[in-house]
Amino acid sequence: MSNRTFTMIKPDAMKNGHAGAILDRIIKEGFRVVALKMTKLSEEKAGEFYAIHRERPFFGELVEFMSSGPIIAAILEKENAVSSFRTLIGATNPANADEGTIRKLFATSVGENAVHGSDSDENAAIEGAFFFSGLEQI
């Protein structure tokens, strides 16, 4: 089991001014920041990142949303990072997210849900490498 996961603070949370509060919460929950940057995805890059959802009906909206404004991308380290972080962010649909989770507090809707968290160790490594070189991982 790897001790790293990958996250993005999505355009809705950036636009709504929640980036600072979300980063503060992540650090207070004991995640160490291995790498961090603010960037903006092109539609092409957003489509590449979410290629697994290419055939889903919401793919077009997802790509449009994820390329609509800046994001913060980060690699995080903690014991059992992937599942521990998914617990911290809560369910994909904020309406179903537990009280106190990041999505319950800050997400807008299922399509604009404030934060991303990798769903497996394998995807955490792939997604981290999508944004960061080895030299950028401290």
Ligand code: ABT
């Ligand atoms: P991500 O962390 O963004 O991957 O979300 P999560 O893993 O919780 O959920 P998945 B299933 O991977 O959703 C990917 C993005 O697609 C959006 N979505 C999902 C919809 O808009 N409608 C849907 O019915 C479903 C199932 C939510 C996720 N992203 N955003 N933003």
Ligand code: MG
């Ligand atoms: Mg996912």
